[in-house]
Amino acid sequence: MGEKFFIILNPACGRGQGRKLLTQLQQELAKQKLEYELYRTERPIDATKAATEAGKRFSVVVAAGGDGTVNEVVNGLVGTGVAFGVIPIGSGNDFAKCLNVPPDVRAAVQILKNAKRRCVDIAKLGDRYFTNGLGIGLDGAISHRNRAIKYLHGKAAYMWAAVSEACSYRASSIQMKTPSWEYSGRFLLAGASNGHCHGGDFLLAPHAKIDDGLLDIHLVTDMKPLRRLMQIPKVKQGQHLTLPEVQMHQAPWLELTTEVPLLAHLDGEPFLMQPGQVRVHVVSEIFEVISG
Secondary structure (H helix, E strand, C coil), rough: CCCCCCCCEEECHHHHHHHCCHHHHHHHHHCCCCCCEEEEECCCCCHHHHHHHHHCCCCCCEEECCCCHHHHHHHHCCCCCCCEEECCCCCCCHHHHHCCCCCCCCHHHHHHHHHHEEEEEEEEEECECCCCEEEEEEHHHHHHHHHHHHCCCCHHHHHHHHHHHHHHHHCCEEEEHHHHHEEEEEEEEEEEEECEEEECCECCCCCCCCCCCCCEEEECCCCCCCHHHHHHHHHHHHCCCCCCCCCEEEEEEEECCCCCCCCEEEEEEEECCCEEEEEEEEEEEEEEECCC
């Protein structure tokens, strides 16, 4: 008996890309003769609730959307034992890159049909799971600005947000601690990565792997706006690791302490990190995925 797929589509992902690609998605699923049920989200957290319920009836739950949709679906699936698949039709599709699933509907559906399974790590911030990365400071400010931009789309919007915030963002203070390293002081951006790519095109953690049981932790101390702008191409290419302001560490967990609210993102979704102490840790190889 073949796989039975529950596909959770976010019509609004990628600035409406999900809605535009629905017909093509249905055609490709029919062409590959896949048994499936399609669910369309309407509001935040819909995907999490739908994934939890679908885990009782389906062997694979698929996120058809961007990294935000992936994050919601994963949070509904952890602990169910149901496999996860992705059809990347969002703006960034960072976790899909880690799974070798291209942003092409036909190719992604073929990968679902091939059903190559593997177990990967995910990470957890407080009570929230994430697949790709946590970013705080400048990284978070870029995500907030990107969400607010209406006149650009996709990678162009993210690049404009990055340039704008690089010119205007003011550094803050943070305390960071791993089993073998500590830092306390001013910072430009900081965070923890499970996957290697952020913002669609930025190789922020080029050595990160989703099956090594470790987080790749980054800290960048402050620099003047012009120097920030000059480093953007290096971050896109993963060539920033030798900069004197950059520190990278690998660890199974990270403790963060802040005294003021900080702009942040989790898998590209902007939020405000409240003052206090939080712990980020990796959850090793508990999550089954379908990959390319």
